Amino acid sequence: MHYQPVVYRPPFEANSLLLQVTRGCSHNSCRFCTMYRDVDFAAEDISQIAGDIAEARAALPYVRRVFLENGDAFCLPGEDLEKIASMINEAFPEVQVISMYASIRNIADKTDEELRRLHDLKVGDLNIGVESGSDEALQFLNKGYDSGEALRQLLRLKSAGISYGLNVIFGCLGHGRSAELAKDTAELINKTNPFLIFTGTIHADPGCELYEDMTAGRFEECTVGEYLDEEIEFLENLDSPGTFYFGLHPANVIPVQGMLPEDQERILGELKAGKSQKSLAELNAHPVRGSEGAIYR
Numbered sequence: 621m622h623y624q625p626v627v628y629r630p631p632f633e634a635n636s637l638l639l640q641v642t643r644g645c646s647h648n649s650c651r652f653c654t655m656y657r658d659v660d661f662a663a664e665d666i667s668q669i670a671g672d673i674a675e676a677r678a679a680l681p682y683v684r685r686v687f688l689e690n691g692d693a694f695c696l697p698g699e700d701l702e703k704i705a706s707m708i709n710e711a712f713p714e715v716q717v718i719s720m721y722a723s724i725r726n727i728a729d730k731t732d733e734e735l736r737r738l739h740d741l742k743v744g745d746l747n748i749g750v751e752s753g754s755d756e757a758l759q760f761l762n763k764g765y766d767s768g769e770a771l772r773q774l775l776r777l778k779s780a781g782i783s784y785g786l787n788v789i790f791g792c793l794g795h796g797r798s799a800e801l802a803k804d805t806a807e808l809i810n811k812t813n814p815f816l817i818f819t820g821t822i823h824a825d826p827g828c829e830l831y832e833d834m835t836a837g838r839f840e841e842c843t844v845g846e847y848l849d850e851e852i853e854f855l856e857n858l859d860s861p862g863t864f865y866f867g868l869h870p871a872n873v874i875p876v877q878g879m880l881p882e883d884q885e886r887i888l889g890e891l892k893a894g895k896s897q898k899s900l901a902e903l904n905a906h907p908v909r910g911s912e913g914a915i916y917r
Contacts, residue, residue, distance in 0.1 A: 628655055629687055630747050630785075630818065631868070633719065636685035637676055637712075641669055641704055645691025647723060650749075651762045652789075654827040656691050663696060669704055673711045683712045685745075687719050694722030694746060698734030705741035719745040722784070724765045727773035735780035745815070746777070746784040753808030754801045757792035762829075767808055774812040785816030785866075790850045791842035792822055798846040802853035810859045817860070820869040821847050823913030845903030847873050848895045855888050870914035873907065 629638060644659035676683070686708050694701070705718050718741070730738075752758055755766045765773075777784055788805055791798050809817060822841070824830035833839035842850070851867075860880055865887060867876040874894040876887045895903070907915040 626655075627689060628691075628721075629689070632816075632866070633685065633687040636687040636719070637680065637683045638687050638689055639669070639672060639676070639704075639708070640664060640689040641696065641720075642688075642690050642693050646695035647692065647725065647764060649762050649764070650828075651760065651833075652822055652824050652828055652830040654825045654831075657827050659690075661691075663700070666700070666703060670707055673707050677711045682714055684714065684716050685719065686712070686715055686717075689720075691721060692723050692726055693720035694726040695729070698730045698738065701743065702734075702737055702741060705738065705743055709741060715742060717744045717783075718742050719747065722746040722748050724748065724750065724763070724770045724773045727777055728765075728769070732776065732780065735776060735782060739781040744781075744783040746782060747787065747818070748774075748784050749787040750774075750808065751787060751789045752792045752801055753805035754792065757801055757804075761789075761792060767804065771808060771811055774814075778812065783815045785818055786812070786814045787818045787820070788854070790819065790821045790847050790854070795840040795842050795846065798842045798850040799853055802850045803857050806854050806857035806859075809863075810857075813860050814863055816864045816866055818869065819851065819865070819867045820871040821873065821907070821913065821915070823871055823909055825913075841906050843904050844873055844898065844907055845895070847907070848891060848903075852888060852891050852895075855884060855891070858884070870912060871909075873915055873917075 627638060641664050642662065643664070644661035645656040646661050648656050648661065708715060708718055750770055751761055751763060753767050758766055774784065786809065792801060824834055830839060834841065858880065863880045865876070865878055865880055874891055876890050878887050909915055
């Protein structure tokens with residue numbers, strides 16, 4: 621079997637055809653991530669991908685969305701992505717979008733013309749872990765770019781017509797630093813206006829640098845109250861019309877979702893009401909977590 625034993629995808633790609641085109645993550649150095657630490661990065665052979673597409677076509681009568689696996693499939697050269705997208709379009713003429721994980725660094729590797737051609741081949745709804753608009757947080761997380769570079773590359777995507785969603789992580793710098801990050805991140809979002817924001821709180825599993833920092837006492841996680849304060853501050857500064865706010869990751873303190881701006885006040889109200897219902901002891905405590913950072917409520 622050439623497939624990875626563990627497959628990651630955004631929750632909103634649950635009904636998409638998952639097509640593996642890479643193994644692992646080309647960066648694989650984010651301070652908080654263990655998803656692909658034990659996987660050597662490699663690109664699948666184009667003949668293998670063609671065979672998988674043919675097999676999927678024979679089995680599936682209708683495919684609306686295709687999600688390219690794994691970690692950051694958008695790292696592939698533009699020419700290779702065009703070949704894959706062309707094969708998908710030929711096999712599945714009904715397909716509406718070809719999506720995948722992407723990073724800011726992946727976008728920078730593509731020319732403007734390559735981005736436009738990928739858009740024409742239905743590449744879109746990229747899922748990008750921008751995480752924060754704070755340069756200090758981005759450096760700490762070892763993302764490999766700063767907020768200025770993130771803004772430049774996201775605007776290049778927008779200019780090419782490629783839609784994208786952004787992942788935001790609350791609490792990137794830990795206890796006592798949470799609130800100051802909210803405005804920086806909201807400012808980046810406001811300038812880029814993604815179709816979706818996917819939020820969560822920072823957590824770490826064994827095998828990454830952040831976990832070592834936490835166990836050694838070099839990084840103290842935010843309290844429940846700090847996470848809520850940052851999310852409230854973030855939403856109060858957010859001005860991104862037409863963006864869907866997806867706050868249903870189990871790592872969120874209070875699950876919320878809705879369209880901006882029409883649901884913004886309702887979401888804020890739910891967060892503030894949820895905070896008011898917690899005791900001072902609960903707000904001052906660190907979250908109790910389960911698998912994938914899930915917070916026990």
